[in-house]
Amino acid sequence: MTELATAPALCPTCWMDLHFIKSPICARTGVPLPFDLGPESVSLSAMRFPPAYDRARSALIYNGTARQLIHKFKFHNRPEIADLLTPWLETCGQDLLKDADYLIPVPLHLFRIVSRRYNQSAELARALSKSSGVPVKVEWLRRVKKTSQQVGMTRDMRRKNLKGAFEVKPNKVHALEGKNVILIDDVITTGSTVTASAKTLRKAGVARIDVLSVARVVMHETVAV
Known part of the structure; x- marks a missing residue:
């Protein structure tokens, strides 16, 4: 990984x-499953705690090179890495993109955008919009609460940290009613951020909410039978 700081590929x-996520996967959360019981198989965790979104898909398991690549993209002023990641995002999300009306990136608070210079999820959404043709709406979902960094937080701590963090831009609520949207994020860890975002969009009347991320943390999953 020594060349990643400057290499274009x-x-x-x-x-x-790189560990790409392949079938079989949970039909709801997109996590890999140990064996295949058909296209509608879901994990026990998704059965026990149904997600606020409809479907999620991620290209990579968040470890090793994938972790370092996203870290460079997120914290080291490397927005061009979005061009490398986007084809993987489009491939894993092709079924979701077919019927999507809008791509909506998970927003950052203005303070964090200033410190990082850009929102990495917005960079991904813009690049994916160019390749897929699905319109991107960067400002329609906003982060209105400056939350603490979530590294090291438990799932419950993250949930409390994100309470009231998001809102739909008031003059865009009508435009979202009955629409199918895809939330775009760089990485899913516990799922707290996309859950809070999805709940906010659902309150605005969005019909279907899917999630696309470059990578996700993967724990042991069991098929629900």
Whole structure:
């Protein structure tokens, strides 16, 4: 990974360290499952705690090279990395993109945008919009509460941290009613951020909410039978 700071593409060694998520996956959360019981199989965690969104898909398991790549993209002023990540995002989300009306990036608070210079999820959404043709609406979902950094927080701590953090721009509520949208994020860890975002969009009348991320943290999952 020593060349990642300047290289426009990945070396063979880094490619071999990427772990793409493949079928079988949970039909709701998109996490890999240990065995296949059909296209509508869901994990036990999704059965026990149904997500606020309809479907989520992620391209990569968040470890190794994927973790380092996203860290460079997110914290080291490397917005061009979005062009490398977008084809993977489009491939894993092709079924979701077919019927989507809008792409909506998970927003950052203005303070964080100033410190990082850009919203990495918005960069992904713009690049994906260009390649897929699905319109992107960057400002329609806003983060109105400056939340604490969530690294190291438990799921419950993250949920409390994000309470009241998002709102739909008031003059865009009508435009979202009955629409199918895809939330775009760089990485899903516990799912608290996309859950809070999805709940906000649902209150605005969005009909279907799917989620696309470059990577996600994967724990052991069991098929619900």
